[in-house]
Amino acid sequence: xxxxxxxxxxxxxxxxxxxxxxxxxxxxxxxxxxxxxxxxxxxxxxxxxxxxxxxxxxxxxxxxxxxxxxxxxxxxxxxxxxxxxxxxxxxxxx
Amino acid sequence: xxxxxxxxxxxxxxxxxxxxxxxxxxxxxxxxxxxxxxxxxxxxxxxxxxxxxxxxxxxxxxxxxxxxxxxxxxxxxxxxxxxxxxxxxxxxxx
Numbered sequence: 642x643x644x645x646x647x648x649x650x651x652x653x654x655x656x657x658x659x660x661x662x663x664x665x666x667x668x669x670x671x672x673x674x675x676x677x678x679x680x681x682x683x684x685x686x687x688x689x690x691x692x693x694x695x696x697x698x699x700x701x702x703x704x705x706x707x708x709x710x711x712x713x714x715x716x717x718x719x720x721x722x723x724x725x726x727x728x729x730x731x732x733x734x735x
Numbered sequence: 736x737x738x739x740x741x742x743x744x745x746x747x748x749x750x751x752x753x754x755x756x757x758x759x760x761x762x763x764x765x766x767x768x769x770x771x772x773x774x775x776x777x778x779x780x781x782x783x784x785x786x787x788x789x790x791x792x793x794x795x796x797x798x799x800x801x802x803x804x805x806x807x808x809x810x811x812x813x814x815x816x817x818x819x820x821x822x823x824x825x826x827x828x829x
Contacts, residue, residue: 687777708801725781
């Protein structure tokens with residue numbers, strides 16, 4: 642799948658992300674959209690997916706797959722830090 | 736599955752939950768443990784699952800299934816509120 646079907650959740654206003662997901666399906670005709678987030682934004686990624694799929698695209702889009710994982714990186718103090726990630730794949734119902 | 740294999744993530748210290756998951760598998764011999772959370776605790780449920788499965792039970796436990804959903808309830812002002820939920824099913828590797 643093309644990378645532009647991914648939406649990465651961060652600090653911007655909540656409805657920006659919901660609209661982004663909805664428009665991928667409606668205006669751009671995407672079959673799948675992947676909602677991605679790391680750390681504290683994981684709860685928000687679930688909210689965005691639920692609101693997009695259940696309120697705005699009810700009956701036409703569902704959750705196909707959810708993956709969780711960990712990323713390790715070095716912080717400013719040179720210490721290894723672990724952060725959780727999530728990828729929620731939404732799919733147009735057949 | 737028996738209800739006591741579920742661990743509900745909240746405000747208690749992070750390692751309490753990790754230890755709870757690990758002990759379900761090791762001491763109590765559970766085949767599956769379900770890590771559940773609502774709202775802002777969803778990110779924490781992912782952290783608990785990742786740390787338990789990858790750091791403490793590496794190679795012996797994996798993610799079997801992840802479900803997300805929404806719950807509606809009435810808040811103190813009588814307004815309908817939506818909250819996201821997650822259920823992460825961890826499973827002993829066969």
